[in-house]
Amino acid sequence: MAEVSVRKVVKVYEGGVQAVKGIDLEIADQEFVVLVGPSGCGKSTTLRMIAGLEEISGGEIWIGGDVVNDVPPRDRDIAMVFQNYALYPHMSVFDNMAFGLKLRKFPKDEIKRRVDEAARILDIGTLLDRKPKALSGGQRQRVAMGRAIVRNPKVFLFDEPLSNLDAKLRVQMRTEIKKVHQTVRTTTVYVTHDQIEAMTLADRVVVMNHGVIEQVGTPNDLYHHPATRFVAGFIGSPAMNFLPGRVEEAAGGGLTVRVNPATLLNVPEARRARYAVFKGKDMLLGVRPEHMFDYHEPDMKPGFARMDAMVDVVEPMGMETMVHFFVDGTPVCARCEPSTPAAPGQVLPLALDLNNMHLIDPASGLVV
Amino acid sequence: MMCLPLFALIGGLVVYPFVYSIYLSMLSRDMHRFIGLFNYQYLLTSDTFHLVIFQSVLFAVTAVFFKALIGFILAHVMHNIRGRDQRLWRGLLLVPWVIPPALSTLGWWWMIAGSYSAINWLLTAAGMQPVAWLALTGWARFWVIVVNVWFGAPFFMIMYLATLKSVPEQLYEAAAIDGATGIQKIRYVSLPLLQNVISITVLFSLIVTFANFDIVEILTAGAPANSTQVFATYAFQVGIGAGNIPMGSAVSLFIFPILAIFAIFILRGVNRRTREAI
Numbered sequence: 328m329a330e331v332s333v334r335k336v337v338k339v340y341e342g343g344v345q346a347v348k349g350i351d352l353e354i355a356d357q358e359f360v361v362l363v364g365p366s367g368c369g370k371s372t373t374l375r376m377i378a379g380l381e382e383i384s385g386g387e388i389w390i391g392g393d394v395v396n397d398v399p400p401r402d403r404d405i406a407m408v409f410q411n412y413a414l415y416p417h418m419s420v421f422d423n424m425a426f427g428l429k430l431r432k433f434p435k436d437e438i439k440r441r442v443d444e445a446a447r448i449l450d451i452g453t454l455l456d457r458k459p460k461a462l463s464g465g466q467r468q469r470v471a472m473g474r475a476i477v478r479n480p481k482v483f484l485f486d487e488p489l490s491n492l493d494a495k496l497r498v499q500m501r502t503e504i505k506k507v508h509q510t511v512r513t514t515t516v517y518v519t520h521d522q523i524e525a526m527t528l529a530d531r532v533v534v535m536n537h538g539v540i541e542q543v544g545t546p547n548d549l550y551h552h553p554a555t556r557f558v559a560g561f562i563g564s565p566a567m568n569f570l571p572g573r574v575e576e577a578a579g580g581g582l583t584v585r586v587n588p589a590t591l592l593n594v595p596e597a598r599r600a601r602y603a604v605f606k607g608k609d610m611l612l613g614v615r616p617e618h619m620f621d622y623h624e625p626d627m628k629p630g631f632a633r634m635d636a637m638v639d640v641v642e643p644m645g646m647e648t649m650v651h652f653f654v655d656g657t658p659v660c661a662r663c664e665p666s667t668p669a670a671p672g673q674v675l676p677l678a679l680d681l682n683n684m685h686l687i688d689p690a691s692g693l694v695v
Numbered sequence: 696m697m698c699l700p701l702f703a704l705i706g707g708l709v710v711y712p713f714v715y716s717i718y719l720s721m722l723s724r725d726m727h728r729f730i731g732l733f734n735y736q737y738l739l740t741s742d743t744f745h746l747v748i749f750q751s752v753l754f755a756v757t758a759v760f761f762k763a764l765i766g767f768i769l770a771h772v773m774h775n776i777r778g779r780d781q782r783l784w785r786g787l788l789l790v791p792w793v794i795p796p797a798l799s800t801l802g803w804w805w806m807i808a809g810s811y812s813a814i815n816w817l818l819t820a821a822g823m824q825p826v827a828w829l830a831l832t833g834w835a836r837f838w839v840i841v842v843n844v845w846f847g848a849p850f851f852m853i854m855y856l857a858t859l860k861s862v863p864e865q866l867y868e869a870a871a872i873d874g875a876t877g878i879q880k881i882r883y884v885s886l887p888l889l890q891n892v893i894s895i896t897v898l899f900s901l902i903v904t905f906a907n908f909d910i911v912e913i914l915t916a917g918a919p920a921n922s923t924q925v926f927a928t929y930a931f932q933v934g935i936g937a938g939n940i941p942m943g944s945a946v947s948l949f950i951f952p953i954l955a956i957f958a959i960f961i962l963r964g965v966n967r968r969t970r971e972a973i
Contacts, residue, residue: 380868401874413865417887417968426883427873474873 329391329404329481329514330356331377337385338372338538346372348538349386359508359515363525364535364561371486373535374518378484379403391481401430406475407484411491412467414459414474421455424473438477445473448510449503465496472504476511483508485517489524501527522562526550534558551683556692559613559685565649568619568659569687570612574605584612584686586634587655595630595682602686605695613685613694616649619661622676630682636661638669650675720944734945743921744929744946751925752953753836754911755904758843763897765844766851767889771881773852774859785856792849800913803842804829808914832922835915839923842910847903851896858892859885891965898961905950926950 331354338347347369354360362370375381377388379400387394395403406427414423421442428438446452449469459467468488475483485504489497505528508515519525525532526546534541534549534557542554553559559567572584572592582594582602592612594602622633636652636659643665650661650669661677669675685694723730738744773785791799806813807828815825828834862885870880908927911917917924917932924932926946934943 378868378872380871400868400871401876403872405872407869407872409865409869411863411865413863413869415866415869415884415887417890426870430874430879474869478873 330354330358330389331482331514331516332389333373333377333386334389335386336373336376336383336388338369338376338381339384346538347376350535350538350540352533352540352543354514354516356514357512359517359528359530360533361517361519361525361529361531362533362535363519363522364541365520368535369538370518370520370533370535374484374486374516377482377516378405378407404481405484406478406480406482407486408468408471408475408488410487412459412471414467414470416459418458419455420451420457420459420462420470420473423459423470424455424477427474427478441477441479442473445476448476448507449473464492465500468492468500469503472507476507479511479513481514483513483515483517485515487519488517489519489521497524504528523564526562532562534561536561553613553685553694555694556611556613556687556689559687559694563615565616565660565662567613567615567685568657570614570654570657570659571609571689572612573609574602574607574686576606582606584610586612590634590654592632592634592679592681594684597630597682598684598686602695605686605688609689610695611687611689613687614679614681615683616660616662618680618683619659619677620680621663621667622678627678628680630680632679632681634677634679636675636677638671638673638675641667641669641671650677716944716948719941720948722941724939724941726941730941734942735949738942738945738949743924746921747924747926747929747946748949748953750836750921750923751905751950754840754843754907754923754925755901758840758847758904759897759900761840761844762847762851762900763893765848766855766896767893769848769852770855770859771885773856785853788852789849791845792847792853796846797909797913799846800842800910803838803845804914807838829915830919832919835919835923839911839914842914843904843907846910847900851900854892854896855889858889862888891968894961894965898958901957902954905954 331352333350333352333354335349335351336347337345337349339345350369350373352360362373364370372381376383377390379395379398383396387396389395390403390405415426418426424442424445425438428441433441442455443452446455449472451466451469451473454462454466454470459470462470471488488504489500492500501524504517517528526549529546531543532546532549533543536557542549542558544552549558549562553562556569560569570586572586574594575583575585575591577583577591577593581596582599583591584594585591619634627633636650636654638650638652640651642649642651646665648663648665648667648669650663650667652659652661652675663669663675663677667675687694719726720734721729721731769788773781773788776784807815809815810825812828814828818825826834828838866884866888867880870884875883905925906927907925908931911923911925911928912931915923917928921929926949930943930946933946934940
């Protein structure tokens with residue numbers, strides 16, 4: 328096990344495309360870090376540079392206290408799980424898992440002990456004689472993880488390992504991966520574009536965009552205290568709503584955000600001092616769908632505000648109902664109760680919990 | 696009914712010539728008398744024919760081995776050249792295969808035959824004695840095989856390259872992370888995944904090489920002293936050259952059982968691997 332350090336790392340492809348633009352990242356021993364971001368953000372390139380599968384154009388990568396920039400993948404003592412599993416089709420499950428150990432000339436009984444132990448952890452003991460073609464997607468994924476586990480490497484690298492699985496299996500395997508990490512505690516770097524995967528698995532999440540790191544933090548940090556508009560919009564499902572609005576002074580010394588001529592939302596007292604400097608400026612009000620819900624007069628608390636919505640689409644999900652509407656042309660989603668009276672074309676009174684609001688400077692994209 | 700044209704085609708182009716050549720091989724030299732298996736019996740006791748069998752097997756097996764080996768190496772080299780350069784080199788390396796062998800063999804003949812051939816000119820220029828390449832048994836056999844390899848290796852290269860391109864790059868990456876060196880990646884990833892294509896191309900090439908006529912005929916015509924004679928050239932010499940068509944048929948039909956043995960072993964391996972779901 329080891330810590331991983333990515334220092335000012337740059338990746339420039341032929342033709343001058345800069346995929347990674349000088350990122351810094353410190354990953355502690357035994358930590359589970361997830362790199363998340365949209366396609367082309369540089370997360371997979373970063374992982375592949377850690378693995379040694381991509382050359383580094385600039386900067387340094389350290390694994391376990393050593394610079395590994397020029398160390399080939401086989402000497403980095405890492406194991407990687409690929410999106411398409413990359414199992415050797417001509418080898419049995421046992422041979423797939425044992426391959427790395429055989430190349431490293433481990434004794435036969437030690438190989439068998441390690442494979443059996445990994446097979447027990449992953450519950451694939453009955454599959455050891457099969458070829459990969461005779462396995463389901465989930466079983467192949469387990470074998471790919473088993474191949475990584477038996478090596479007992481310093482670092483596990485996962486490159487979108489659940490992307491090829493159906494939704495149900497993905498949830499199941501997510502739990503399995505978390506369980507495995509709780510058992511073996513190997514430092515793990517995991518790449519995904521799925522923010523739910525990132526939130527559920529990670530000790531810390533690294534949000535990347537356009538080759539740079541937007542924010543690093545615990546899942547709760549990112550969710551409740553996003554640093555940028557990108558992170559605020561990327562983390563959370565459904566995504567955060569962004570309403571253009573002007574910060575204005577209210578009668579009695581308060582602050583309001585005017586989201587349209589008829590709708591003034593009072594800024595909670597606790598945030599007034601922080602937002603006062605933006606008085607008179609056009610900002611973006613960020614509110615998550617779960618902080619917009621059915622309005623019930625008796626349940627209104629300090630920091631709550633009422634807003635009437637002309638319902639566009641209603642999506643019943645069982646345990647909740649998503650209500651979509653527009654505020655001055657901006658699409659907005661509210662998470663309502665299953666029993667909500669919302670119907671398309673009708674006005675629905677909504678309560679906004681502004682205690683959880685975010686104010687974003689549209690010029691810098693920073694959450695203030 | 697819809698399959699009738701196919702049956703007619705196979706019947707006319709495969710079954711009839713095959714059966715007719717079996718019939719021919721059982722006739723006397725003047726083709727008027729049925730003599731059963733006498734021609735085969737005669738061939739099996741003929742020293743010249745023993746030499747033809749030895750030379751045919753040596754020629755085909757050695758040439759196919761080197762074609763496969765060179766094709767395999769070239770395919771890997773090509774696979775690791777990126778972009779436009781690969782297309783250029785691939786095109787250049789295919790040139791020997793697309794030139795009609797009768798013409799290219801003639802080119803080779805000019806290079807190696809006689810005292811004033813290009814290679815001998817070079818040897819002389821370097822102060823060495825010219826060599827009668829095609830008049831010495833060992834060298835004649837060597838050059839016949841070299842020209843066949845030169846002509847056939849590009850076919851192997853293109854077949855292996857096509858298969859290599861279908862091997863997911865991530866298998867090599869996984870092997871690199873598992874600790875494999877370049878050679879080990881070839882040994883444990885490329886080779887097993889190419890095994891079926893290698894088997895099929897080797898079988899195909901064995902069939903074509905055993906039946907090869909033009910290269911040997913143009914380069915040596917079986918000389919010196921029948922030491923480069925193969926089935927096809929010997930069948931031609933006996934059947935057309937000496938006018939003994941039944942004996943020529945018998946010679947050419949000898950290829951069949953030899954190829955059948957190769958085919959059984961190779962196809963058995965292919966079937967086994969296919970069953971194991973590679």
